[in-house]
Amino acid sequence: MxxxxxxxxxxxxxxxxxxxxxxxxxxxxxxxxxxxxxxxxxxxxxxxxxxxxxxxxxxxxxxxxxxxxxxxxxxxxxxxxxxxxxxxxxxxxxxxxxxxxxxxxxxxxxxxxxxxxxxxxxxxxPLAEREFIGYRDVFFFISQALEPYLNSGSLQEWGIHKPAGIIVYGPPGSGKIFWANKIAEIISYDFKEIKKHYLGTTLVDNQKTTFNDFLIQMMKSDNVLLLLEDFDQLMRERNEEQSVKSCDEESKELILHYISHFEREKILMVGAANSLANIDKELLAPGRFDVLIPVFPPNIKERSEMLLHHMTENLADEALLMKILENNKAHRLPFWLEVSKNMRAFSNTMLIDFTQSLKKRIRNVYLKDQTLPIVITQKMQDASLRDASKKLTSTYLEQVDQFLFDVSLNNYDDFKQRIDALRTELEHYKIVDLPKKPIGFTHTDEKKS
Structure with missing residues (x-):
């Protein structure tokens, strides 16, 4: 039911x-x-x-x-x-x-x-057995966007069409591919990634095949979700300042040509983008890629749950690491809350990097002493935090800042609390320079001006 x-x-x-x-x-x-x-x-x-x-x-x-x-x-x-x-x-x-x-x-x-x-x-x-942690608001937002797929009466009773194109957007490492897979699972579509080489001309069985051939072939199949990564780079708007590769421009024209047929042919295309700023506005028009789904870095509660999840995932009940975690009461959420507070604006991949680093440090102590119990010290956690912070570059923070600009413009009413919380965390990294210089990052539109 x-x-x-x-x-x-x-x-x-x-x-x-x-x-x-x-x-x-x-x-x-x-x-x-x-x-x-x-x-x-x-x-x-x-x-x-x-x-x-x-x-x-x-x-x-x-x-x-x-x-x-x-x-x-x-x-x-x-x-x-x-x-x-x-x-x-x-x-x-x-x-x-x-x-x-x-x-x-x-x-x-x-x-x-x-x-x-x-x-x-x-x-x-248990956290280790959940399909995904937190993100209820994102899940239900996505399900509402996909309601025409879940309710056959949407078109007949209300005239609401299925989306033909969706853009999932967010900073690197936030889980865009995960959510694209989840969309396919929700609507019971087969997930297929569009490889970069599909966009040009390739040889298959000694015969030339093009992106046009690929799309035609896909439309012969029913219930397929096509994921196109780097959507904001491949589908950029051409202007005087930025040139666009001819193969990318050709791919964009083909998508614009075929997208009106996607609903009838039971095709859904999902573009994964770091930002919406440079995407050609023609693609964002109604009936095209007009459903925008933001993918946020995890909030503080989700970070602590993810840390526990990744520390215990795939462990046997009698695993050495599980015994060490239990001895430190690190098999429960409160242990991870403090370190998660210091992971402001961290991506999902950074959290995984932290847990992998910490696991290795714990193992090294065990291999050295060959004895239990082992204390998970603050020094070990701080060292692992430094390892995970290597991806927290100025470029990444600028991408988070641009994401906040995009999501505030397009989805603020849907995610007010998340947006405000992430903005507060990002402010922690902003450096006050000379008084004459603005504080913070510069958006794409401001750079142009």
Whole structure:
């Protein structure tokens, strides 16, 4: 059963279920599958607790003030105001907060008793076994963009077409290919990467084949997602200052020619880009690559979860490293929170670099002493942090800055908290130079001017 079918059965909007999962920080793998099939336990929970879920949905759709929220959940007004300020929801001129603000979600953050929810699902899924960590907001944002693929009635009832092209954009190492794969999984499409040599003319079985031939061949197959990396470099806008390779210009023209056929031929093209700034605006027009999905570096909570995940991934229960982690209480999240605070704006790959470096240091100590227990010292962590920081170059930070510019322009309302948190972390690296010079990085548009 799809989530939309359960929502229809219980007469509760699908969006309410999605917000409920986010508000109560439920593990996605215990509620729904990647392509939105409902898990049996979650469906049973929903049917048994339909009264609460209806109250939750009704409250979610009401516009309300801080005072009304506080009265409804019997919590101090100043505490409610603190949560509201942190979440930064939309507000009307009369001071009432727009729907999508949950009184129950705020009450949960303030310590309200919702054990009946958490007790129902039992032990949470270990981090090492999860499909992905955190990023619920990104996952649900993507699922809404893909709704025409998941709901056959979108076109017949509402005239909403399936996207023909999607751009996933974000700094290097943030997981764009991972999310492209996840999109293919959500809509049950075969994932195929467009290799660079496909864009020119190549020899296959002693016969010349072109990018045009490749696209025609792909359109003969059903349900294929085509990933094109370095989309912002290959699909650049030609101007007086920047020249474009003739093969890239030809590839762009072919994509513009065929993209109108993609929906009918059950093809979805996904471009992975570091930035949106230089992409030819023709490609971003409606019906082309008009769905933009930002891919963020992980926030502080996600960093700590990822560190634990990568430290314990693939380990046997009796592994030496697992014993060392347990002796240091490093098999639990609190151990990793402190170091994650010093990983401001780190990419996913930098976190992996840190864990690999730390594992090697722990192993070296063991090989030297051949004894347990081993203490994971602050010195070891600091050294591994320096190793991981090698990729934290000025170029990378400029790319994060450009990403913030892009996402603030295109998706600010969707990811206000993430954007503001990342901006605060980036400010840590900005150096005050001579007073006459501007503080921070220069955007592409500013460089031009």
């Amino acid at each position: 799809k989530l939309a079918d359960l929502a229809k059965e219980l007469k509760i909007p699908t969006d309410s279920f999605i917000k409920f999962i986010q508000d109560f920080d439920l593990e996605l793998s215990e509620c729904i599958t990647t392509n939105f099939d409902v898990k049996d336990d979650f469906a049973r929970f929903a049917r048994e607790n339909i009264t609460f879920l209806k109250k939750y949905s009704e409250d979610l759709n009401q516009n309300k003030s801080i005072e009304e929220i506080a009265e409804n959940i019997d919590q101090p007004t100043n505490k409610v105001a603190e949560i509201i300020k942190k979440d930064k929801p939309k507000v009307f001129d009369n001071g009432k907060y727009r729907s999508s603000v949950s009184s129950f979600g705020i009450d949960n953050q303030l310590g309200g008793n919702y054990k009946f929810i958490y007790n129902y699902f039992g032990k949470s899924t």
